[in-house]
Amino acid sequence: MELNKIFFLRLILASILGGAIGINRELRAKEAGIRTHFLVSLGSALIMIISQHGFNDVIDMAGYELDPARVAAQVVSGIGFIGAGMIIIQKHSIKGLTSAAGIWTTAGVGLTVGGGLYFVGISATILTLIGFELTTIIFKQIGTKTTMFEISTPKKEILQDIIQLLRKKNRYLQKYEVKDKKIEGETVYYATFYIRSNNPREGTMLLEEIQTIPDVIVERADFSADE
Structure with missing residues (x-):
């Protein structure tokens, strides 16, 4: 017992x-x-x-x-x-x-x-x-921080501008995915970007910059995409 x-x-x-x-x-x-x-x-x-x-x-x-x-x-x-x-x-x-x-x-x-x-x-x-x-x-x-953005735009050429923006100093573009979808006869491009940076505020600053680009809608943003 x-x-x-x-x-x-x-x-x-x-x-x-x-x-x-x-x-x-x-x-x-x-x-x-x-x-x-x-x-x-x-x-x-x-x-x-x-x-x-x-x-x-x-x-x-x-x-x-x-x-x-x-x-x-x-x-x-x-x-x-x-x-x-x-x-x-x-x-x-x-x-x-x-x-x-x-x-x-x-x-x-x-x-x-x-x-x-x-x-x-x-x-x-x-x-x-x-x-x-x-x-x-x-x-x-x-350490570095991973930030994820999902955007949509009707203009494919805008995606290159965003990629250049993401590759600015102190930003490392890990990966991105692009899909297109027909909506009311027009093609809309959806892109998901993952970046890493050393600056904790970089995600917020980047979001503000992306929102200033014409014809771009930020569908979702995750500033804590790390494990």
Whole structure:
């Protein structure tokens, strides 16, 4: 009975630590949130407990050799299926890698707590949260920012003017897509542009410049198109 209480506390602690990481991801509107991290950490702790103690009834039987790490090791490879589902590749742009890495780390936290290494599990959770927040703050200050614009125009030649505008100093045009559509017998061109810049205000300044171009309508703008 005492052992069951210990197992129960391990599951609770693993759930709390996984949920703490999930809250951070949820607040930043990432692919995996509280429930995903909660369940990954809880499930990993459960599998670790099973791996260590689930076969005690046969451990003394002749002909049986047990490896307590065998079942737990499958979490490390198996969690890749969840992580892969969060990674999105669009036109040579990859999103979701950080979320996938977070899930992988959360699985490690669950395994650690399930194995009874409470201090290590708590430390790993704290370091993970610090890593998420600290890198976000640093890259906001010194890193580049991705901005996405969707525009429409009836004149195709205007698109070249916009491209030149996007390639001005301190702006890096990552990619763009152009589509055309017939509306009431006239061709309307729709274009989506992604740029990166070092200046946090560059997106707002760029939007103001685009809006001054005749025959151009800004359909949508996203100043936080980063992962």
